[in-house]
Structures are given as C-alpha cells and as structure tokens.
Amino acid sequence: xxxxxxxxxxxxxxxxxxxxxxxxxxxxxxxxxxxxxxxxxxxxxxxxxxxxxxxxxxxxxxxxxxxxxxxxxxxxxxxxxxxxxxxxxxxxxxxxxxxxxxxxxxxxxxxxxxxxxxxxxxxxxxxxxxxxxxxxxxxxxxxxxxxxxxxxxxxxxxxxxxxxxxxxxxxxxxxxxxxxxxxxxxxxxxxxxxxxxxxxxxxxxxxxxxxxxxxxxxxxxxxxxxxxxxxxxxxxxxxxxxxxxxxxxxxxxxxxxxxxxxxxxxxxxxxxxxxxxxxxxxxxxxxxxxxxxxx
Amino acid sequence: xxxxxxxxxxxxxxxxxxxxxxxxxxxxxxxxxxxxxxxxxxxxxxxxxxxxxxxxxxxxxxxxxxxxxxxxxxxxxxxxxxxxxxxxxxxxxxxxxxxxxxxxxxxxxxxxxxxxxxxxxxxxxxxxxxxxxxxxxxxxxxxxxxxxxxxxxxxxxxxxxxxxxxxxxxxxxxxxxxxxxxxxxxxxxxxxxxxxxxxxxxxxxxxxxxxxxxxxxxxxxxxxxxxxxxxxxxxxxxxxxxxxxxxxxxxxxxxxxxxxxxxxxxxxxxxxxxxxxxxxxxxxxxxxxxxxxxxxxxxxxxxxxxxx
Numbered sequence: 001x002x003x004x005x006x007x008x009x010x011x012x013x014x015x016x017x018x019x020x021x022x023x024x025x026x027x028x029x030x031x032x033x034x035x036x037x038x039x040x041x042x043x044x045x046x047x048x049x050x051x052x053x054x055x056x057x058x059x060x061x062x063x064x065x066x067x068x069x070x071x072x073x074x075x076x077x078x079x080x081x082x083x084x085x086x087x088x089x090x091x092x093x094x095x096x097x098x099x100x101x102x103x104x105x106x107x108x109x110x111x112x113x114x115x116x117x118x119x120x121x122x123x124x125x126x127x128x129x130x131x132x133x134x135x136x137x138x139x140x141x142x143x144x145x146x147x148x149x150x151x152x153x154x155x156x157x158x159x160x161x162x163x164x165x166x167x168x169x170x171x172x173x174x175x176x177x178x179x180x181x182x183x184x185x186x187x188x189x190x191x192x193x194x195x196x197x198x199x200x201x202x203x204x205x206x207x208x209x210x211x212x213x214x215x216x217x218x219x220x221x222x223x224x225x226x227x228x229x230x231x232x233x234x235x236x237x238x239x240x241x242x243x244x245x246x247x248x249x250x251x252x253x254x255x256x257x258x259x260x261x262x263x264x265x266x267x268x269x270x271x272x273x274x275x276x277x278x279x280x281x282x283x284x285x286x287x288x289x290x291x292x293x294x295x
Numbered sequence: 296x297x298x299x300x301x302x303x304x305x306x307x308x309x310x311x312x313x314x315x316x317x318x319x320x321x322x323x324x325x326x327x328x329x330x331x332x333x334x335x336x337x338x339x340x341x342x343x344x345x346x347x348x349x350x351x352x353x354x355x356x357x358x359x360x361x362x363x364x365x366x367x368x369x370x371x372x373x374x375x376x377x378x379x380x381x382x383x384x385x386x387x388x389x390x391x392x393x394x395x396x397x398x399x400x401x402x403x404x405x406x407x408x409x410x411x412x413x414x415x416x417x418x419x420x421x422x423x424x425x426x427x428x429x430x431x432x433x434x435x436x437x438x439x440x441x442x443x444x445x446x447x448x449x450x451x452x453x454x455x456x457x458x459x460x461x462x463x464x465x466x467x468x469x470x471x472x473x474x475x476x477x478x479x480x481x482x483x484x485x486x487x488x489x490x491x492x493x494x495x496x497x498x499x500x501x502x503x504x505x506x507x508x509x510x511x512x513x514x515x516x517x518x519x520x521x522x523x524x525x526x527x528x529x530x531x532x533x534x535x536x537x538x539x540x541x542x543x544x545x546x547x548x549x550x551x552x553x554x555x556x557x558x559x560x561x562x563x564x565x566x567x568x569x570x571x572x573x574x575x576x577x578x579x580x581x582x583x584x585x586x587x588x589x590x591x592x593x594x595x596x597x598x599x600x601x602x603x
Contacts, residue, residue, distance in 0.1 A: 133299035136574075137567050138529035141547070145307055145559055148551030225428055229533055232430045235551060248430060255434055266431035273426035281422075 031282025037275030045091035056089040056242040057081060067260075077261055078254055086242040087268050093243045094272065097154065098223045101161035102216050108162065109169025110212055114200050116170065117177025128174065134167035143226055148235045157236050161223060172215060176208045218280035221273040228269045244269045296571060301357065304563035305350050308556035353560070362561035367553035372561035375546060380565075383535065383542035386461055387527045393466025394473050395520065399509075401470070402477025406485060407504045417474060424471025429530055433464040433537035461538045465530050469523070476519050480512040487511075514584045521577035525570035 060072070060080040068075045074083035116127040134142070143160040150156035180186060189199045230236040231245025244265040251261035353363065362372035405417035440460060484490065485508050493503050528543075535544030543562065550558040 129296075129299060132296060133303050133567075136296070136300060136571050137303075137563065138525040138570060140526075140529035141532060141563070141566055144532070144547065144551070145563055148547075149307055149554075149556070149559065221426065225426075228428050229430070232428070233533065233536060233548060245428070245430075248428075248434075252434075255438070259438060262431070262434055266428065266434075269431065270423070270427050273428075274422060277422060277426055 028282045028285060030278050031285075034275045034278025034282065037271060038279065041091055041272050041275065042095065044088050045095050048085070048088040048092055051085075051088065056086045057240050058085075074264055075258075075260060077251070077258075083261065083264055086247060087244070087265055089242040090244045090247060090265065090268065091272075093154075093237070093241065094224055094227055094269075097157055097161070097227050098220060101158055101165070101223060102220065104158070104162050105165045105169060106212055106216060109166045110173050110205070110208065112166070113170040113173025114177050114204055114208065117174040118181060118196070118200055118204060120178070120181075124174070127170065131167040131171050131174075134164070135171070139164045139222075140226060140229060143230060144233065144235060147230050152235060152237060154237070157227060157230055160230070161226065164226075165219065165223070168219075169212060169215065173208050173212060176211060177204055180204055180207055214283050217276070217283055221276040221280065224269065224273050224276065297568065298354075300567040300571070301354050301564055302350065304560050304567065305353055307563060308560050357561075357564060362564070363557045365550075365555055365558045367550070367555045367558070372558050375558065376543070376561060376565055379541060379543050379546050382540065383528065383531050383544065386458065386465065386534065386540070386542065387524070387531050389458055389462040390465035390469055390531070391520065391524070391527060393462055394469030397466065397470030398473035398477050399516070401474040403481055403504065403509060405474070405478045406481035407500075407508075409482065414478075417478070421471040421474040424467055424474075427468070429464055429468055429533050430537050432467060433461070433534055436460050436464055437538075457538075457540065461534045461540055464537070465527065465534050468530065469527060473516075473520060473523075477512070477516055480515050480519075481508055484508045484512045514581065517584075518577055518581045521580070522574060524573045525566070528566065528569070 058081065060076060060082070063069075063072065063076050063080055066072060066076045072082045072084065074087065077083055077086070112127055116124040143164045146163050147156045147160035150159060186199060186203055189203045194202070227236065227243075228245035228248075231243040231247075232249045234246075234249065237243045237246055247265040248262050248269075251258070251265075255262045356363065360373055362376070364370070365372050365375060368375070401417045401421070405414045408414055437460065481504075485504075490503060490507055493507050494500075498507070531542065532544035532547060534540075535542045536548060539545075547559065547562050549555075550562065
C-alpha cells in the first residue's frame with residue numbers, strides 16, 4: 001500500500017482532530033489565503049444586491065461594449081450590461097448551486113452509505129453495485145447527459161450534480177461504517193437496547209461526519225468547475241441569467257475585440273476554484289503529514 | 296457491471312420530459328402532430344411497450360453492435376460513434392503524452408528540490424493549471440498562439456496543426472494534476488531506505504533521482520495516468536466544443552441539443568464501457584508490473600486518486 005499512498009485521501013478513519021487543526025493554520029499560509037478568498041467570494045455573493053450596482057440584466061444602451069469606467073467598474077458587455085454586477089450575481093448562482101448540491105449529496109451519500117455499511121449483506125451488495133456503475137462514468141459526461149436531457153434550469157443542474165457525485169460519498173461512508181460496526185461502543189449501544197435507527201444516528205453518524213466534510217471541501221472546486229462547464233456548454237442556465245460559464249460562452253463573438261468579457265468571468269471561476277483547492281490541500285496536508293510540503 | 300451501465304444509460308432517456316415520438320414528428324413537419332400520428336409512430340418505434348421489454352431489446356441489439364438509429368440524422372448510432380471516436384481518441388492520447396511530458400520533469404524536479412522555490416513554483420503552477428476551466432484556457436491559448444503569433448489555425452479539424460492547440464489545452468490541465476501525483480510518488484520513493492543506501496554508497500544525487508527513484512516511482516505514475524483516462528475523455532468534449540473540432544464532443548452536444556436520446560444512450564454506453572475496460576487493463580498491467588501491491592488499492596483510492 002505504501003507506494004500507492006500517492007495523493008490518496010488521508011487516513012479518513014482517524015482524522016486526529018487537535019493536531020490537524022494546529023498544523024493547518026500555523027504552517028499553511030496557502031490554506032489561510034484560500035479561506036480569505038472563499039470568504040471574499042461569499043461576501044460578494046451575499047452583498048451583490050446591496051452594492052448599489054446596476055442590476056445584472058439592466059441594459060445601459062448608451063454604453064455598450066465599453067471598457068472599465070467609474071460607472072461600470074469592469075465595463076459593459078455587448079448589450080450594455082454591467083460586467084461587475086453580472087460577475088457578482090454569478091457568484092450567487094455558482095455558490096448556491098454548489099452549496100445546495102453538496103448538502104443534498106452529503107445527505108444522500110451518507111444515508112445510503114450508513115445503511116449499506118450497517119446492515120451489510122444483500123442491501124450492501126446491491127447498493128455498492130449501483131455505486132460502481134455511477135463511478136464508472138466520467139463525471140462531466142454523466143452530468144452533461146443528465147442536465148442536457150432534463151433541459152436548462154437550476155433544478156436540472158442540481159439534479160445532475162447530485163446524480164454524479166453522491167456515489168463517491170456512499171462508497172466512502174460505507175467503508176467507514178464497516179470499520180465502525182465491529183467497535184465496542186456500537187455493540188454497547190445495541191446491548192443497551194438502542195434500536196438500529198438510534199444507533200445509526202446517535203453513534204455511527206457523528207463518527208463518519210468529519211471525513212465526509214473533508215471530502216466535501218476537497219471536491220468543492222470540482223463542482224464549481226462542473227457548474228461552469230455546464231453553463232459554458234449551454235446546458236445549465238437560461239442565457240439572460242448571469243452565470244460565469246455562460247458569460248464566457250456569450251463572450252465568444254467578442255473575444256478579440258473585448259477579451260475582458262471572457263477573461264473576467266474566467267478569472268472569477270479560476271480564483272474561486274483555486275481558493276477551494278487551497279483549503280482542500282491544506283486539509284489533506286494537515287491530516288496526512290507525510291505529504292506536508294512545508295514540513 | 297456492464298449490465299448496470301447499460302441500464303443506467305438506457306434509463307437516462309426515460310428521465311426526459313416530453314415524448315420522443317411527438318418531438319420527432321414536430322421536427323419532421325414543423326406542425327404539432329395529431330394524437331393518431333403520435334400513437335402510430337410510438338407503435339412503430341416500439342415506445343408503447345413496457346420499459347423492461349424495450350431495455351432487453353436494446354441491450355440485445357447493443358451486444359451485437361447495433362445501438363439503434365439516431366432520431367435527428369437517421370444514421371446508425373454505431374456508425375456515428377465509430378466515425379468520431381478516432382478524432383477524440385487522437386486528441387486524448389496526444390494530450391496525455393503532452394501532460395506526461397510536462398508532469399514528469401516538473402514533478403521530479405519539485406520532489407528532488409523539496410521545499411525550495413522550484414518546488415513552490417511547481418506546486419503553484421499545478422494548482423493554477425488544475426483550477427483554470429479548460430474552455431478559458433483554450434481561448435487564452437488561441438489568443439496567444441493563433442492570433443498573437445498567427446501560425447496555428449484557430450479552429451476546425453484536419454492535420455497536425457489543428458491538433459496542437461486543443462491538445463495543449465487539455466495537456467496542460469492534465470499535466471498540472473499529474474505533476475502533483477508525480478511529486479508525491481517521487482517523495483514516497485525518495486524516503487525509502489534504499490535511496491539512503493545508494494547515497495551512502497556514493498552514488499551522485501542526479502543518478503539517484505533518475506536511476507533509482509524515478510524508476511521505482513514509475514509504476515504508480517503510469518497506473519494513475521491510466522486511471523485518469525476517462526476523465527481526460529470527458530475534458531476532450533469541452534475542448535472540442537471550444538475549437539470546433541469534430542469528435543464525440545460535438546456529437547454529444549448536438550445530440551443533447553436535438554434531444555436525440557438514442558444517440559445519447561449509445562454514447563453513454565460507449566463511454567462507460569471504455570472506462571471500465573481501461574480500468575481493467577490498468578489493473579492487469581499494474582499487478583503484472585508489481586505483484587506485491589496488485590490488489591492493495593481500494594476503489595475509494597482509485598476514485599479519488601484517478602478522479603473521473
């Protein structure tokens with residue numbers, strides 16, 4: 001196993017809380033930078049309606065395709081819409097999609113994973129075969145096919161993300177639960193008369209949650225990229241709604257005359273993904289000191 | 296496994312809102328069809344039969360290489376896929392080679408100069424490389440090479456020159472994430488005792504890194520590269536869209552646009568099968584190359600290391 005520890009997930013079953021936290025903040029300025037960036041993006045997203053900007057779809061017909069001015073910080077697009085405002089509102093879209101999707105993915109993945117790992121037997125077998133199938137398809141293609149078939153809109157993007165990403169969580173949690181099942185405190189809880197449901201929620205769930213949250217952080221960047229890619233390919237949102245990937249796609253005809261229309265939303269996607277990946281890397285390093293670059 | 300895959304690909308189409316027969320008639324004539332016309336076509340297409348029957352029929356034919364007929368073009372799905380497979384495959388393989396050409400030197404140097412500026416630079420480069428959406432990267436490269444220097448074609452497909460920019464776009468991203476794996480893998484090997492022994496014997500630093508460490512780090516690197524192939528094909532779809540290159544990417548996007556479910560089904564089945572077969576080949580290759588750990592890697596590792 002040792003020579004395969006290459007970039008593998010840290011030992012999820014023993015996150016070693018105290019140590020991890022200290023290492024993390026003290027020795028990893030990059031992860032802190034990630035945190036600051038993510039907070040900034042969230043802040044912009046939350047504050048978008050209150051920044052005194054033109055609405056994301058408001059058209060300033062006299063100022064089309066203009067470079068940055070005081071009135072329009074990032075300039076305007078071909079229809080005269082304020083680019084800064086659209087990027088700020090786009091942050092709401094991306095973060096909302098990724099946030100809601102992650103919450104649902106975790107609920108589904110964790111529930112099914114616990115059920116499979118706890119009961120074992122046929123239930124486990126069937127659920128894990130289904131997981132195998134979902135994991136066998138390249139994620140982006142599966143998301144593309146599902147969102148494409150369902151048509152555009154927030155709901156279909158959400159559904160596609162969930163359908164693609166739940167399986168990894170179910171697999172992870174199931175593995176953890178199989179390890180936990182034989183532990184004394186679980187046997188104890190059952191001997192005290194705890195029902196299956198009670199044991200699963202009170203005793204199993206708290207133990208699988210930390211690694212699940214870590215996995216969610218690590219995968220956040222991938223989800224943002226997937227949302228942007230769907231938007232770019234035209235299967236995500238309806239065109240007037242501001243979404244970063246769609247903005248890049250809409251800027252295609254002007255990318256020689258006004259590359260900023262494409263570069264700015266592109267940068268927004270990149271910075272957000274970098275920020276989440278920095279946090280994810282920080283967590284990975286903290287929990288798997290063998291791969292800590294600073295040490 | 297394959298049964299599950301085919302079931303998933305097939306059920307995708309049933310998720311679709313709207314009746315394919317109705318859509319098809321609407322496309323053909325441009326007028327909303329009457330209920331009788333729809334019912335007649337449903338019968339002709341076999342859509343009135345229950346789901347299990349339709350599924351079994353489809354799978355039965357799929358095994359013989361017949362994936363049905365595309366709604367939108369009237370061509371055989373198998374033909375469409377086979378015609379376009381080559382182009383996408385060519386792009387993915389070129390990108391993979393480019394990626395390795397970037398990742399191996401970068402990862403090896405970073406690992407052997409751990410903690411120095413070179414190491415930090417390579418880490419940051421690979422972080423940025425993995426975080427840029429490929430479509431943005433594609434346009435940046437177009438701006439730089441095709442428009443700025445004017446010596447590469449901007450879009451379309453054809454000779455080698457049309458392959459360079461798309462392959463570079465995909466290869467840079469792949470190289471960036473592979474570099475991390477190479478670095479980690481090298482660090483692992485460099486920490487082994489035999490490296491210390493070699494150094495103690497007076498073997499030079501460069502020679503240790505290249506002849507002792509890289510050789511041993513090579514197997515896991517190749518394996519991981521193989522496992523990432525499915526992801527690479529997924530990325531190729533986007534890159535093809537950016538560069539207007541013919542290939543499976545264009546096929547699937549058109550199919551989605553035309554709501555051509557037969558084509559989408561066939562495409563998903565092909566992708567899934569390719570992915571499963573590649574992984575199987577990698578598994579076999581891996582246990583041949585290194586029998587000690589052939590079975591040690593769990594699928595969780597594989598999922599997260601390889602990604603999809």
